[in-house]
Amino acid sequence: MPVRDAMSYNFLIYCFGSNGFYGEVLNVVCSMLDLGLFPNFGSILYAIMACGEMRSLESGILIHNYLIQNGFGLNVRIANSLISMYTKLGRLDLGYQVFNDMPERDVVSWNSMITGFAQNGKGDEAFDLYLSMKNVEDLVPSRVTFLGLLLACGQVQNLNMGKIVHGHLIHPGLMSDFRLGTSVLDMYLKCGEVECARIIFEEELLEKNLVSWNSLLAGYSQNGCDWEAVFLFQRLLSESNLKPDSITIANVVPACARLANLQMIRLIHTLIIKKGLQLVSDIVLGTSMVDAYGKCFDIKASTFLFTCSRKQNAAIWNAMISGYNLNHSAYQGIELFTEMLRYEVLPDTITMVMLLQSCGELGSLKQGSIIHGYCFSKGFNWHLTVSNAMMDMYIKCGCIRSSLILFNSMCYKNIVTWNTLLCGYVRIGRSAMAIDLFNQLQWETQHRPDPVTMITVTQASSTGSANHGVANSLIDAYAKNGLIHSAWSLFEQMGKSKDNSSWNVMLAGLGMNGYGRKACALLSQMEEDGYEPNSITFVSLLSSCSHSGLIDEGCYYFNLMVTKYNIQPCLEHWTCVIDMFGRAGRLEEAYHMIQNGLPQGGDPGNLSNCAAVWGALLSACRMHVNVELGELASQQLSRLSPDNCGYYTLLSNLYSSGRRWNEAANMRRVFEDGKLMKKPGFSTVNV
Template sequence: MSQLVQIHAQMIRNHLSQDPFGVSKLIEFCALSEYGNLHYAHRLFDQIPEPNTFTWNTIIRGYASSSFPRQSLHLFIQMLKSSTYPNLYTFPFVIKACTHLVAFEEGRQVHGMVLKKGADNDVFLINGLIHLYASCGKIDAARKLFDCSCKRDLVSWNSILCGYTNCGLMEQAKTLFEEMMERDVVSWNVMINGYAKLGDIEKARELFNMMPTRNVESWNIMISAYAKCGLLESSKKLFDEMPERNVVSWSGIITAYAQEGQPTKALVVFDEMRRAQMKPNCRTIVSVLSSCAQLGALDQGKGIHIYVNQSKIKVDSIIGTALIDMYAKCGCVKNAVRIFDKLESRDVFAWTAMIGGLALNGHGKKALELFGEMEGAGVKPNAVTFVGVLCACSHCGLVEMAWHYFNTMKTVYGISPQIEHYGCMVDVLGRAGRLEEAMSFLKSSPAKVDAILWGTILGACWIHRDVKLGENVGDLLFRLEPNDSGIHVLLSNIYARVGRWDDARKVRLLMESKSLRKNPACSAIEVHGLLVMPEYTAQHLSPYSGKQSLILMPKGIPNS
């Protein structure tokens, strides 16, 4: 772009800025190249008094393939109002924009224009329309268009096949797949992905094994399918067997580990990815930051942040939210606030991460002030936002304000309270010593009360030395979770806190009779830039212990 701007400056100095051919080439680079700038292309386009059809098509195509497809439709409407009429190359780009927007009605209108233009036999246009209708869930309309088409190619078959699988109609998809005279790797991938989405891993693997040829996407689909079913070992085994990998392959397995609560393994695979000289994408960065947040690995998180800056990766709301979450969970609130303040646009997730981060680190009042700013900015909170708000109220002991926000969820924002919100309210009331009110609240709640909520009450009984209520809740929990060692320990501690040592000893003996042991706690720390944590795997056994080992992971990014 820097070189193109210089060329544009030379064109202006030499009075060539109105040359249709030269300007159209400038716009083409800016709108279509991965190194271009769509905003710059639009500014150039606006300076042309009478753009020709090629220039209109270029700018429409650029927006259709971007994150702003609606702008493509706006430009198409402007084109219709101008003296330039669209040609056969215009419609595919407009149809693509409609597909991205899932804009069924607009797509039908474009279809009508195609019919008036007499281009209903153009196989490229028909394929685009089939894909549009299928993406909008109008599979019957897509099938009707497919059946009426006198010209079908492999793309036509794959488009309708993809429509069936996206709608979960695997029986119809299977029938169509068997009717296909010709299949390519895309056809097989569509079917495998369809079964994978429904969680039918056996049929997906059966088709995968039958494939005459596979590409990287075939392997990626199966890796993702195993991961979604929680079969991470099978997913990693397949990953290790891949003949070649791309960034999607690496990101898929890293994300799977991060989302399944195995952040250490996610960071190990990320380290392998870097050694393989594979450049991470946005999804990889977010998953690795999430893993650092789970482990509290601040130095590694900072290393990822340095890599993002040095690689000139734009810190948008997605990466920004991940950075805020990482810094907040690692206790570095100032850095989290700094990232939040620098964000050009803040969506509900960025606001939620910052509010939750402040609440987590004991800055309850600041969290509530930020929530007020969020409402003032016109950003609608979601259910997770209110979890952070209620946690902030809990840490500050603001019981009445917590009730206000709990009621506001439903009355103002139409968000039905979930089990997490009930847990927050129980925690608020329990910390404030209003245990009877907490009990009444739980009994009257429409949500199914689980052992975790009753355990919160039991914890509050320990804080406020309420033995009678603690015994009642303890008996209830023994029926719900008879083999939970934590319940036994907590009830024993309640007795011990008020000096009832015989009762405390009885609970401990009850634990021994059930062969229950309290799960030992473990921590991850960073020593000289290395993440040190216990790991129960044979492959990393320490010579100092037969059970636990230390995994040492380098901080930061190599060559950064």
Template sequence: MLRSAIRPDSYTLPFLLLAAARYPAPSLARAAHALLGKIGLNGHDHTVHSLITMYSYLDDPGAARKVFDGIPTRDVVSWNAMMKAYGRVGMNGEVGRMFRDMVKEGTVAPNAVTVAVVLAACRDQGDLVLGRWVEEWSWSARMEMDSLVGSALLGMYEKCGEIAEARRVFDTIIDKDIVAWNAMITGYAQNGMSNEAISLFHSMRIAGMRPDKITLAGVLSACSAVGALELGSELDGYASRRGLYSNVYVGTALVDMYAKCGDLDKAIEVFRKMPCKNVASWNALICGLAFNGRGDEAIQHFQLMRNEEGLKPDDITFIGVLSACVHAGLVKDGKRWFNSLTPEFQIIPKIEHYSCMVDLLARSGHLEEAWDFIEKIPDKVDAVMLGALLAACRKCKNVEIGERVINRIIQLEPTNSWNYVVSSKIYASSDRLDDSAKMRGLMRERGVNKTPGCSWVEVSGKVLEFYAGDEPQHGADDMYQVLDLLVDEMRLEGYVPNLDVEVLPWASVYAAIHCLVSRSLQVGCVLDAKFVSLWLGWHEPEMVYSGNMDAKWLLMQKWVKLYYFSEASALIKFARIRSRKRAATVPATKPARQTPENTPKAAARRDGGTLSAT
């Protein structure tokens, strides 16, 4: 253009400035700025706005501010451009100061874009005070709560942990678009309110909104947390039909969901279908394999990630690797990988890595070594690693080390009932009944109540919650009986009850048993592992299988996942157990009920037919 002797104008040069910024080409950008001065376009609105944006992309807010300060008459676009420049480089405090200056001057009124930029800065900085002030100013300025402002505002509240405030804002947004729905769903999921996220997703579908990749990532995260495998599978089908498998975030969320719901075969299948994988994708699979007890496979995929894909593992990768060593009992390998974190991978160990090492040593019976390890990192010790060591002390009946741990963990978590209960049992197992009673007395004195065990199960797309001690609900009138049958079968398989533990009510597993026997559905039940030994009361309950290996029980330190895949042989076994027990216990005067063992379908199965999930 210059060779053709055509003079660029104020509409041509901004495109050159933005191209130079995004390339990025700093030398070309500064040459273009100099050209503006030569042809007298330094003060034109279009060019100054583009200059500010250009320097923000070049991470040079100082140069952008010089341009801004040189504008004789600033408009709202120039103010917004400068605030965006500060926000892009993380100078969120400057964004807030500029907004206050803008309001104080009063010559230019902030618009919706201004408010959205400031609220984004408040979100990133966690500045709830300024965020509330911006909302109050918006209402006083009679600014319409459209999707742009509303989404930014609820995003700020969510990041600051004010979920109720975020929902209040969401409900006031006029004409909610997909951005607003996604912001609220993601906020629920990230703040541990998974059921609310799933419920809002259903409301979104009723409202006629079509989920996009961000929606799927948020809802799949919620499904992972509550074991909503049925809904997760439906979203998998939707992603496949919409061609969203190519999106690495959706694919990773699916792998994570299937892994956390215990369906590792499906997780691996989705992983292999992904055309593009990043470190997060590999992490989801490695951690999923590790947390589900398949440590050797997790290590194999870690080696594939490094050697064949050439990806550099991060700190999350090594949480999965160390967890794999924990569940596979690979003490030497775990030590080797932990010691290589900084020298070989330039990763500074975090508290999660230290916790894995304590867990690894404790589970393998190296209690003294685990305690020495904790003593070397006093500033990194938390209740998680102490809890792992305390559980191991109870298992090994090591009161000496257990007493040291008790003193530390109760200081860190004085209101956690699990600490007192396990401590009391450690003393009781060594016939120190007075100390055991003192621990329970201290628990009462401090007003600490035993936290009821909780589990949840998805049935027909709805997540049902059960708490230990609750009355049977959700139509589970015969779950006690079925559970008793399962206990009898476990005894027949050779498992002996551990009489040293107090068995809590079984309400938390009713839903899973009910679905196994009477509904033939593929379901998941997630239990808090702190209560596993109390619920089951078996010696060494690391793996409990039915005789034909179709009903899978996997007990792990952090989570317990019970999965049943509705194959005919397994269901028939449960049905026959139940039938045998009912024949001996149900009064003859009681009318016969339609149960899985006396239905026509069950008869067909016993005669060699097949069972399909219904």
């Protein structure tokens, strides 16, 4: 163009901005200003948006100053854009300053600030701003307002406020908006209310898109509901017309990995290949699969994927080193670290912790000292997690003195630091030093002893039978809270002081956390150590097989219990077996088993007159949405246990899942009419 005027530049800015070429927008605006040409209103809005999208604070401040000098600053739309830009850049102070200077605000102004506070983890400020919006100005909250509030509730885990927002959405019918519905679902999951989120998904989301499925899948995975995550993924494939994306797969893979479900991981790998997803270029998905194969003890597959991947960040290297540690190949993990440095990938604190664990597993003081020196030279020793891992490494390498020197030199300690040294003293038989350190912990610090502290001190002071109960209770508590690695650590620390209850509690804990195969292996170890399994042992083991989907193994151990140990099955054993078949979706087999028992043997007695086994079947029907069989189970339950409202609740939820809304409504009317009342919960623990 021989002549370029302001209109030409503005049109060019419009073309770039409307197509998302934000870097070009800033270049053209700068050229315009250098030539003394004035951008129009639309160009200014695109320029502000470009600064936020390009994360350019310097350019944003320059444009803001230009607007003030030229009298644009008081315009509501421009001010709203500036607020949005500053919040995206993490400068809430500057955004709030623009907000406060506005002589007139609209609902977009308030929404921009509420959303900005929520996105930056300042949920309380977002709530305060919302209350000010209602009290100061006569503005009606929009969908964006509620989206920001729900995000804030999830960020700070404010469940009460989240329920209030949810209530505001139900009355005007806003839950029909799939974005709001999915945000409510996500809020409940971030607050740890998994069952509430499931109900929202099943009953209140009229329209489910892939984001909704992914949100619930991620929530299940992050809250330790691994089997639920796997079942939901299977439902997505079979029931919906939606196609899983890389986010879907990245969410279900960790759940499968924690369950050590190698078959499912291989199926997902096949799906990835069929969909054309690139494990080589998708670093998140590639890292998840490398980690999963390692946790499923297929180190060859893990190594192959790692070799093929683009090793661009530390996460995938950490996953591979962790895999080597889990598969008893710690030395290869250390060798991998030297290769990581050759690739010029910067290690992080997780890398250092993994390497120190490798050295501890090998008992290699030489390698551990080298890693210690590297940590010191790179400044990693200032990270508390690294220092704690370093102490643990020295203890495992038999160098308690180095661990003590490191302990005394640390500027900051947490309870893990103290526990590490305590465990070290107990490991080498220095009980008196452990007791002295415990007294020092109580007198000199503000750290409160945790269960690990107490069990370690208990071991140091005595190994009497009274301590079995303490240790066993702690193992059980850790397992029930999903801290299976802590439970296993305590179990191993008990050494020869274990009793039969210790093994039974550990077996049950492994099962409820999805480590069924490890529970099966533990039975063999129990026998090798001279302990004879009893009736409770097999209840724990069958429950483990049930939670992990190990049907064949469960039938084998049931038969072993009867034939080898002459233990006659009781109600708990049969309930575990029914639950095992039910969880696996083999509902017809479970139904026939109630009538006839297992073909392998064991007199079932009169199972058909037992409410517990029918309850287990009804729960499985609810999980797999088998309405017909669920009705049969509920008929038996109404005969055997007519006053148990829990079974009616299960049946109501089953009808809802099967989209039989009239039957579900009829079941709820039973409660509303007062015919059934839920009994209040109580604890059976004697204090």
